[in-house]
Amino acid sequence: MGSDDTATPDTELPRLRAMLEALGHMSRSSRSQGADVRASFRAITEVAATTLDVARVGIWLFDDAERSTLRCACLFDRSTGTHTEGLVITRGDHRVYFEALDSDRIIDAHDARSDPRTSALRESYLDHYGVGALIDAPVVGGVGSVGVVCHEHVGPPRTWSAEEQLFAGSIGDMVGLAIESARRREAETMLRERETELRLALGAARIAIWRWWPARDELDVSDSFGALLARPRGWAPSRLEELLRAIDPADRDAVRAAFDASRTEGRELRVECRARTPHGGTVWLELRGDHDLTGTGREHSVRGVALAVTDRKQLEQRLAHGQRMEAVGRLAGGIAHDFNNALMTIAGQIELLEGSFTSEWQRARAADIERAVFQAGHMTRQLLAFARREPTEARVIDASARVRELAPMLELLVGARVRIRLDARRALPVSIVPVHFDHLVVSLVANARDALGDGGTLEVSTSNDTLDESRAAALGLPPGRYVRVAVEGVAGTAIAPGVLEARLGGEGAVATIAEDGRLSAYFAMASTSDGAGHSG
Known part of the structure; x- marks a missing residue:
């Protein structure tokens, strides 16, 4: 090492072969190191030092965009077999050397101390390390020169052959490829991480991405699309018609029309x-999209997102139901108040007339009127209680007893053309705000009355029911034991199926649904140890 051997035909061919083999080895090593650019630098410097028979090989990279500072990223010392880093040289102190790096393919300084391109390095570097000759090759990356590979011959000057210069240039290229490969692999890793984060974010937000090419009716959806419809992971419609088959038949025409309008008129899809x-079960989706062009600029597509809006629709339905029930409550309260005043007048007049009765028949008829007034007064008190909206807390009540207490008000609600029949004898405990229970039962009976049309008989029944996973999923409830309040038309007075409203939360799972020709409300059954069996 350090001697300037004169090349002969007998020695030149083996050295060329060794250089080629070294380049092949470094190429394979660089691929195997992947994103570990430091490991690639160590392998390259070791092979380069051995092949060129030099004491030291260093990889220096620019610290900044102005390329004013070179910092050593890896310096291999062949005599000790060690790698170091961190040395710095600046353009201000070595301007000629930096300008040569900017312009020359190779700096072949046979006598580094006297070569004008490298002589400025003498005091700060060359004499300190005993370097007599240098062969430096710029490292070129995707944005131009990013550094230099320095091959340092320790000892007297040395003449670099054309083959050695070519090899040194190849080493510079190899370092540039290692840097670009590491950057590309790092970017690919970051991209995969971002894709994973995006999938997690879309799943948490219940959003999916889709794109449709109308000309070939090709649909591409993200992995989160199937989850919006409670489908297995990976479920993905590949055509618009496949998506439409999953849409409720009542809404298919509207969805198809929205896609067609976006395709033909360039309108926003919503x-x-x-x-x-x-x-x-049924879920609500909102599809949003807009007219788009692919990268070719020729084929049209529609790109958009799908959002799960079931919770929002349920809130809207509950709000509308609450507003209707509030209006009914105000109306019932007003009627009950006025009716109660009339009852008090009737009761007062009967009391005044009692002294003037002359026969038992008259007194018996007055007693009948008083009993009727008392019963009517009980009904008005129920109406007033129903109309009150003071905040209350959930407690355990007997669903059957509560239904029996509601019977007079239910009969008043359905009118003369509809008869109410009860099957509510068994004590069934539920934990709920009592007035909420009343509202749901009244809502069931009111909807059933409307479904009857010309009148008939409605049977209101209570029973316990156990929902397995399949039935519970259809109702949007957790599996478990429930109390079921059902309203069923009797003697052919059927009720059309369809979900009436969504569940109420915060006080046990509650849902109302039309099924099997009857309207049902499901209330989470309370533990009998909670004091079940009494009404509130």
Whole structure:
């Protein structure tokens, strides 16, 4: 090492072969190191030092965009077999050397101390390390020169052959490829991480991404799309018609029209629709999209997102139901108040007339009127209690007893053309705000009355029911034991199926639904140890 051997035909061919083999080894090593650019630098400097028979090989990289500072990223000392880093040289102190790096393919300083390109390095570097000759090759990256590979011959000057210069240039290229490969792999890793984060974010937000190419009816959706419809992971419609088959038949035409309008008129797509789940349930989706062009600029597509809006629709339905019930409550309270005043007048007049009765028949008829006034007064008190909206707390009540207490008000609600029949004898405990229970039962009976049309008989029944996973999923409830309050038309007075409203939360799972020709409300059954069996 350090001697300037004169090349002969007998020695030149083996050295060329060794250089080629070294380049092949470094190429394979660089690929195997992957994103570990430091490991690649160590392997390259070791092979380069051995192949060129030099004492030291260093990889220096620019610290800044102005390329005013070179910092050593890896310096291999062949005599000790060690790697160091951190040395710095600046353009201000070595301007000629930096300008040579900017312009020359190779700096072949046979006598580094006297070569004008490298002589400025003598005091700060060359004499300190005993370097007599240098062969430096710029490292070129994707944005131009990013550094230099310095091959340092320790000892007297040395003449670099054309083959050695070519090899040194190849080493510079190899370092540039290692840097770019590491950057590319790092970017790919970051991209995969961002894609994973995006999938997690879309799943948490219940949002999916889709794109549709109308000309070939090709649909591409993200992995989170299936979850919006409670489908297995990976479920993905590949055509618009496949997506439409999952949409509720009542909404398919509106969805198809929205897609067609976006395709033909370039309009923004925005449509809400119901979709069916595998368990027979229903979810709400909002599809948004806009007209787009692919990278070719020729083929049209529609790109957009799908949002799960079931919770929002349920809130809207509950709000509308609450507003209707509030209006009914105000009306019932007003009627009950006025009716109660009339009853008090009737009762007062009967009391005044009692002294003037001359026969038992008259007194018996007055007693009948007093009993009727008392019963009517009980009904008005129920109406007033129903109309009150003071905040209350959930407590355990007997669903059957509560239904029996509501019977007079239910009969008044359905009118003369509809008869109420009760099947509510068994004590069934539920934990709920009593007035909320009343509102739901009244809502069931009111909807059933409207479904009867010309009148008939409604049977209101209570029973316990155990929902397995399939039935519970269709109702949007957790599996478990429930008390079911059902309203069923009797003697052919059927009720059309369909979900009436969504569940109420915060006080046990509650849902109302039309099924099997009857309207049902499901209330989470309370533990009998909680004091079940009494009404509130």
